[in-house]
Amino acid sequence: MNEFRPGLEGVVAFQTEIAEPDREGGSLRYRGVDIEELVGRYPYEKVWGLLVDESFEPGMPDPEPFRPANLTGNAPSDLQSALAHLSADWELRKLVDIEPEDARDDLARLSAIAMSIVAQSARVADGKTDPVPDEDVEQGGIAAEKFLLRWRGEADPKHVQAIDTYWICTAEHGLNASTFTARIVASTGADAGAAMSAAVGALSGPLHGGAPARILPMLEGAEKLGDPAQYVKNLLDRGERLMGFGHRIYRGDDPRATLLKRTAKELGSSRYEVADAVEQAALAELKRRKPDRPLPTNVEFWSAVVLDTAEIPPDLTPAMFGCARVAGWSAHILEERKTGRLIRPSAQYVGPAPRPASEVGAAPVPS
Numbered sequence: 001m002n003e004f005r006p007g008l009e010g011v012v013a014f015q016t017e018i019a020e021p022d023r024e025g026g027s028l029r030y031r032g033v034d035i036e037e038l039v040g041r042y043p044y045e046k047v048w049g050l051l052v053d054e055s056f057e058p059g060m061p062d063p064e065p066f067r068p069a070n071l072t073g074n075a076p077s078d079l080q081s082a083l084a085h086l087s088a089d090w091e092l093r094k095l096v097d098i099e100p101e102d103a104r105d106d107l108a109r110l111s112a113i114a115m116s117i118v119a120q121s122a123r124v125a126d127g128k129t130d131p132v133p134d135e136d137v138e139q140g141g142i143a144a145e146k147f148l149l150r151w152r153g154e155a156d157p158k159h160v161q162a163i164d165t166y167w168i169c170t171a172e173h174g175l176n177a178s179t180f181t182a183r184i185v186a187s188t189g190a191d192a193g194a195a196m197s198a199a200v201g202a203l204s205g206p207l208h209g210g211a212p213a214r215i216l217p218m219l220e221g222a223e224k225l226g227d228p229a230q231y232v233k234n235l236l237d238r239g240e241r242l243m244g245f246g247h248r249i250y251r252g253d254d255p256r257a258t259l260l261k262r263t264a265k266e267l268g269s270s271r272y273e274v275a276d277a278v279e280q281a282a283l284a285e286l287k288r289r290k291p292d293r294p295l296p297t298n299v300e301f302w303s304a305v306v307l308d309t310a311e312i313p314p315d316l317t318p319a320m321f322g323c324a325r326v327a328g329w330s331a332h333i334l335e336e337r338k339t340g341r342l343i344r345p346s347a348q349y350v351g352p353a354p355r356p357a358s359e360v361g362a363a364p365v366p367s
């Protein structure tokens with residue numbers, strides 16, 4: 001195919017057996033299992049197993065003891081740099097040189113440690129310099145509880161439920177930007193730490209994993225104005241995008257948004273009412289302005305509300321997304337490794353015609 005498609009929209013780059021976002025029908029299945037069947041029945045770490053090993057057992061292991069150096073409290077940066085660093089610290093071998101089981105084990109170690117890094121970074125952001133002792137963290141049950149214990153030294157069961165649900169809903173979603181990045185790096189035969197840390201970089205942007213950080217301010221703005229419809233109109237009139245709406249794949253409802261909205265209600269979120277009002281106003285206004293382009297509520301909108309019930313600060317949401325997405329990245333890195341084919345698409349050159357350097361500027365003075 002030689003036709004140029006901006007943003008690669010609609011381009012099929014891979015075949016995958018991992019997940020199936022259902023564009024029209026509003027469902028999302030991991031290895032064939034609907035996420036509706038997973039939430040509340042299997043904790044995140046077992047869903048990791050489903051995605052990576054196609055088996056709930058053994059699932060993602062507990063993280064090994066690790067104190068990352070030089071934490072800044074900026075969790076995506078801390079996560080990206082610590083994962084890259086671990087490639088060297090753990091002497092990870094190149095994916096191209098190892099057996100599939102060893103690649104899987106490297107990814108399992110990195111996935112587990114990602115949660116520990118983010119929790120420790122969040123603790124630093126809270127101004128605490130004393131790490132929670134590992135023995136205290138080990139008292140916790142599921143991964144979400146241990147994450148909170150490592151961060152705050154305590155874990156409210158409602159917060160655990162919010163994080164576990166959020167992590168399951170966002171564990172994998174086909175060929176999004178960060179997963180594509182992870183696959184590209186894996187296709188070069190690099191090690192698992194390099195592929196994972198590159199994926200974190202891709203995730204940190206507001207059009208991918210960073211949107212929830214901008215959603216709570218939107219809800220607060222609408223509440224302050226006291227008129228959600230006018231608030232969304234003002235944003236759109238200023239040429240801004242409404243964060244949490246629109247999706248490259250879904251033309252119907254994003255099933256994750258539906259599930260997370262229900263969770264926000266169940267958990268008694270104090271933002272539920274205003275979020276519902278902003279959602280209705282946004283959907284109506286977007287429909288009026290873009291009648292031919294469905295722009296449904298996406299996962300990020302209700303994620304922001306659910307994470308808020310667990311008192312997750314908006315700045316931490318991209319890293320929380322990273323903790324969840326380690327499952328999808330791991331599964332895709334393994335799938336990519338199996339293909340053994342370097343990813344190297346083409347670009348259509350539309351730059352200047354051949355010309356002399358003098359046309360660009362004066363010749364440099366020889367030193």
Ligand code: COA
Nearest residue numbers: 206207208211241242243244245246247248293298299300
């Ligand atoms: N608010 C307002 N307008 C939006 C919009 C939004 N959230 N999302 C898309 N649009 C408009 C665009 O301005 C564009 O209009 P135009 O054709 O007049 O230029 C049209 O809808 C198509 O947008 P496009 O950027 O081509 O869609 P996409 O499929 O490439 O983008 C997103 C998908 C998610 C990047 C996009 O919908 C977006 O920026 N959403 C807000 C950020 C967000 O929620 N990110 C989390 C994603 S899970």
